[in-house]
Amino acid sequence: MTEPILTVHNCTMRFGGLTAVKNFSLQLMPQELVGLIGPNGAGKTTVFNLLTGIYRPTEGQIIFRGRNITGWKTYRIARLGIARTFQNIRLFRSLTVLENVKAGARIHMRTGLWDAAWRTYPMLCEEEQVHAEAWRILQEIGLDDVAHYRAGDLPYGEQRRLEIARALAMHPYLLLLDEPAAGMNPQETAHLMELIRRLRDEYGLTILLIEHDMKVVMGICERIVVLDYGEEIAQGTPEQIRTNPRVIAAYLGEAPA
Amino acid sequence: MEAFLQQLINGIQYGSIYALIAVGYTMVYGVLRLINFAHGDVYMLGAFVAYYIIVGLQIDKHPSVGNFVFVLLMCMLVCAVVGMLIERLAYRPIRHAPRLTALITAIGVSLLLENGGIVVFGADPKYIPTIIEPAQAGESGLFVSVGQMIMLVVSLVFMVILRFIVMNTRFGRAMRAIAYDMDAARLMGIHVDRVIALTFALGSALAGAAGMMVATFTSVKITPLFGLLPGVKAFVAAVLGGIGNIPGAVLGGLLMGVIEAFVGGSALTTYRDAIAFLILILVLLLRPSGILGKAVTEKV
């Protein structure tokens, strides 16, 4: 019986008078591919922000890889193994594609600023490794032909993939994808779905995915959690969620009497 | 006790001047999110205009209420125009530029006014001959001069008028709307450029009034650089009260004046000018939104 990689215990997030997330609980087993859906404003990105330490939960606890990370600073949580992408793409626009990925790889480097400033031998060796790995990731994602372009100059779909590449470079255990398919055409979406599945299998990642595109959600998620007004209203397999009346009501409104 | 009250009165007097200047800073920051470094120099211009008019027209030989009102209005007018010119030429083109660019431009304008002032007016200090009798002891033994009283009263009157304008007129509403959300205000049909220009005019006029009064009613010697320090202190006052918040600027100004008066009268007198910066740092570290301001968080 394996341990869950992530356990969220009754987390609540209040901003003054507004309760964005209420009593949210979640368990993720290693290598699961789980979807987090819900109407706009339901609190999904807030959950991501809680998991990555950008917000500290007003109540509740978060346990990741056996450690209580509630209240940890974002960079420590990142180092422990949670990587994420952002709803509005947040790349380092002035850096190149390759540099963006290397920025992700930086997290696990053993040489530091001192070695970098003096260009020591260990630093040069490690940089070679990071360089090679970053290239490998770019090839895998299919961005190697634009490696030296400014990240801000890429077309939208490639920017989204770059964000994923950058997150991958961090060697995460848990990958949080915030609307990775937003703004993509059906072809790109299909490629994305295949990519996500492949990454999960190859790297042994656990993936939590926020998405509005139901094709994606139903297509790749093994389990789906539904949020509405900050609370979980349903959880289950795609089939169960598809036919759940509360979910339907949340998205489409109540059926006329 | 007497000393305490005396310092308090002095403090409120300085403070009302700081308040007048601080209000201009805060209004501009409210609508443009710009720290108008040149504002202190507009105050300096007000003082110089007052000097040239009074000495040039020999008003100091014929003091009268009417003459003073005339000088005051002239100073306010000139400063208002200068303020609008600065906005039009230096700030409007960079309205959508990154903040550091705007900050540096503002610093450049300030330097230009100061050094231009040195070139045009000369660096030698000038002063307006005393027109009003110096401080007279009241019954309680406190020194309150007629000049101080006039400054305080005029400042108060201006504050009240300003409050009225901001809260009860269409222009004031437009100003507050722009401070909230410039694009939405534009979409609502507010002529943003015009309102911003008038905001500058208003703020600069008040600074000009402050400069005129300080030059006329106190024995301060005016130089092209003399707006620098009061400008910075007024800015600190605006931050102290909550930048973007007009009552805050008034409160901050008065507080700054009082604190300075007490420090100036104490053992730390050489550090009087540094106190302003110290207050600034403390405010920024402990409560950046100021006494009356609201904190803003970033959405991720």
Place this chain on the structure above:
Amino acid sequence: MSVGRFWLLRGISLFAAAGSLLAANALIAWLRATGWVDDYTYRVIMLCGINILLAVSLNFINGITGQFSIGHAGFQGVGAYTSAAFTLASIRWFQERGLAGTSLGDQILLASAIVVGAVSAALAGLLVGIPSLRLRGDYLAIATLGFGEIIRVTILNIEAVGGARGLKDIPILTNFLWLYLVVFLLLALSRNLLVSVQGLGFLAVRDDEIVAEALGVNTTRLKVIAFVLGACFAGIAGSLYAHFDGYLNPDNFRLEQSIIILTMVVLGGQGSVTGSVLSAILLTVVLEWLRFLPTITLGGRAFTPSELRMVFFSLMLILLMLWRPKGLLGQKEFGWMVLRQYWRLLRT
């Protein structure tokens, strides 16, 4: 890469660097001896070096890490005054040992003074940097401005270093070799950091702090490091300046000086080290050259060059912001890579 190859390349580059520095030093000495370079030109050359240090160190804080620091002159002042105080205090120790005036004694004295200046400025940078971390944008700028002024007023009030009268009779110890050795060091360190993956951390903090954190970058630590490094080198610049001019006055380190350094950074392009170097040289030369403007007489009033100098400078600043806020080089560097790219473009 093998260890052997590493040491070979490293040896060659160090040799080349040392060689060019010594050659340049010899050249300057020869030019001075033969009169091609007079004392004033030499002074300008040295001022260029000092301003390069100031601009590049500020660029590290502002352009590369994306912070807003406009009190840089304060750090320079701390370095200048502490090193000068140290030198003046230890000169007797040196004299007693017969080391004063000797080449070796001078080198040791200068080196120690620089270390003192660097460490104190770094401490100042730490003191200023840590509280300032909670602030962003405009607020940070104003806070650093405030700190700069506090430093200046404090120095002004310390009678032991002359207060408002200034500090004089500082032994002149700085020479071309020392100055440009430090310049080379700073440029090398900056360049190394910028091309390294670790250095990407600073750029990440500049571009998007929240994302940088999400990528495991300890943004707080990096911001403090940037401040400390920038302050440290500004302090070194101050120390070198103090031992070059021989006289210090708190007025040298007021807001105007901070603005001048800031202008150099902005003119060159924030984030571009080569830009800072170029604009430091350019502005130093321009500011000096402006001293020689004729005194213009208009309408019976004489306008002296020193008055017009600052008017010109402020106009230039405003125009620069209006027309080319990215500066000469933006965020790009000008080096071998760029030349190679242009070469490739020309060939196709």
